[in-house]
Amino acid sequence: MREIDTLAIQAKSDPKALEDFILQNEHYIIKCASKIYHRYITKSDDEWSIALHAFHQAIQSYAMDKGSFYSFAELVIRRRLIDYQKGQSKYISEVSVDPVTFEIDFDDETDDLAMKLAVSKQVTKDTSSDIKLEIESINQRFSQYGFTFFELTKCSPKAAKTKKSCANAVNYILQNPILITELQSTKMLPIKIIEKNVQVPRKILERHRKYIIAAVEILTGEYPNLAEYMQYIREESE
16 A cells, blocks of 8 residues: 555545645646646646646545556546636637726725726726736636636625725635635635634625635735735735
8 A cells, every 4th residue: 555545545534634745745736737738837827726626636536446646636637727728718718808897886985996997997008918917817716716807896895894804814814824725725715714713704704705715816826916906905914
């Protein structure tokens, strides 16, 4: 019995063992993804998130009768990345950064309105702008969670108290790398953990789930322009 296979079985039912196992195999995950795409994949690439999620799925569905865990995991990663690649060409052609999407709701808080106007103005001014590229890139990331960038204008918190609660939830996740890994692996917001440790009402977490996820992805990724619009979250932690 191979040691790696035994560790995979242990990780399946032990959260701590799962975290350690994933961290120990990050190089392997990157190696598999790079092999499939014939180029080096980094943690800033969407393919990394897909491969990481696939590796987590492989652990959850692995059994000794499926042979070597590494061979099984590579197969799962390959399938997920190929599926992602097939859907990507179709999705990219459908994504258009249309300023009309930023419909102005004058009942919104002033800073939310400012964000919509600023993004809309900048994208309209230059169709090849960095922020347009960031929006297209983050849209691909958000599609893995089942929503788009433009949905944020409807699910963003408006009241100051709610914004503070969401900011606290986001900062708690940012301060706990294991939660970031879990979020990006499972595509699910760890509501129970946040509710328990930050004392943010479940109702707020569920209602603003997309916004919280979006903030975490933007603030942990390479999206400097979009991150500027969420500066208040960083300031809240300070």
